[in-house]
Amino acid sequence: MPFALLAVIALVELATPGWLRLGPVLAAAPVLAAAISGLRVTAAVAASAIGVKALIDMDFERFGSFTSQVVNIALVAVGLASVLACSIRLRRERELTQVRSVAETAQRTLIRPLPARVDPVLLQGTYMAAEAEALVGGDFYEVLHTPHGVRLLIGDVRGKGLPAVDASAALLGAFREAAHHEPCLADVARWLEGSAHRNIQRLYGEEFTERFATAxxxxxxxxxxxRLVHCGHPEPLAIHHGVIHGRGAAEPGPPIGLADLVESGPMVETIPFDVGDRLVLYTDGVIEARDRSGRFYPLPERMARWSAHPLDQLVAHVRADLRRHAGGDLNDDAALLAIERLPHPG
Structure with missing residues (x-):
């Protein structure tokens, strides 16, 4: 583009009367090169601009005139400034690339890639962060193979930004430890409650009753x-022979961090889950996504279209459809995790 701009300016200069001087416009080429090209290209464009100006002056027999010399000095100054600006831009881009690389590594450590299969289940998940340029936010999930079976956690910390990410990290760390040690799933929820009181109040610097996490x-x-333990989280959707129905808890527990406000503790609910059955877990960012008319995303209705598709296609369809429904931008983080029971290897 910078070289094309030089050629266009030169042709217009040669095709117009001599009194119409476009030589100073040549300075736009090195400025453009500094914005979009590398250091060598910028330097070459700056030198070419001076050369093209000299050729034009010789063609019009005004080379060496006072006006011509002033324009040449200006082109040299603009060329040097463009090379310097290009060098600064490239250095900033390298720094930004390093920072993004570190940030992506840290975020992927928090929300680790899901394995395709953890016996005896098939897994597919997706995560859409509301924050621009972010991979994770206040929503979180984890899948672990433990001595007590495959255990999963999905949750949503109240709030956004870095404090929510830090709180998610604290709860995920607690789950990764408790899931291997506690034989009862309700005790895992109590472990998360203790972690919440120790960590999230420290992160937010206020009474923890104002900050909580559904899970x-x-x-x-x-x-x-x-087996399910509901902690104020949206009910999962079960798919049995292509029929979708919600699995709300008979006695849902309070969100993580609010257990002190109620007398009852977390309760374990057991439901059938045979070979071929599916369970879809999600955060409220999925079902609360609105379209332009303000309608919420109808997850069960939309998911029914693809309930018979392979699990990876089901998740991919829901993700793309959710983006279309919300117009491309989500107001809240959204996570979705789909599970399918497989035949036992034995």
Whole structure:
């Protein structure tokens, strides 16, 4: 583009009367090169601009005149400034690339890539952060193979930004530890409650009753059942023979961080989960996404279109459809995790 701009200016200069001087416009070429090209290209464009100006002056027999010399000095100054600006831009871009690389590594450590399969289940998930240029936010999920079966956690910290990410990291760390040690899923939820009181109040610097996290804990043993602990989280959707229905808790527990406000503790609910059955977990960012007319995203209705598709296609369709529904931008983080029971390897 900078060289094309030089050629266009030169042709227009040669095709117009001599009194119409476009030589100073040549300075736009090195400025453009500094914005979009590398250091060598910028230097070459700056030198070419001076050369083209000299050729034009010789063609019009005004080389060496006072006006010509002033324009040449200006082109040299603009060329040197463009090379310097290009050098600064490239250095800033390298720094930004390094910072983004570190940030992406840290975020992927928090929300680790899901394995395609953890016996006896098939897994697919997606995460859409509301913050621009972010990979994760206040929503979180984790899947672990433990001595007590496959255990999953999906949750949503109240709030946004770095404090929400830090709170998510604290809860994920607690789950990764408790899931291997606590034989009862309700005790894992109590462990998360203790972690919340120790960490999230420190992060937000206020009474923890103003900050909480909804969560859903899932345990898939070798038997054809699934165990759930609801902590103020949206109910999962179960798919049995292509039919979708919600799995709300008979006695849902309070969100993580609000257990002191109620007398009852977390309760474990057991529901059938046989070979071929599916369970879809999600955060409120999915079902609360609005279109331009203010309508919420109808997850069960839309998901029914693809309930018979392979699990990866089901998640991909829901993700793309959610983006279209929200007009490309989500107002809240959104996470979705789909699970399918597989035949036992034995």
């Amino acid at each position: 859903l804990l899932v345990e898939i043993p070798d038997e054809p059942v699934v």
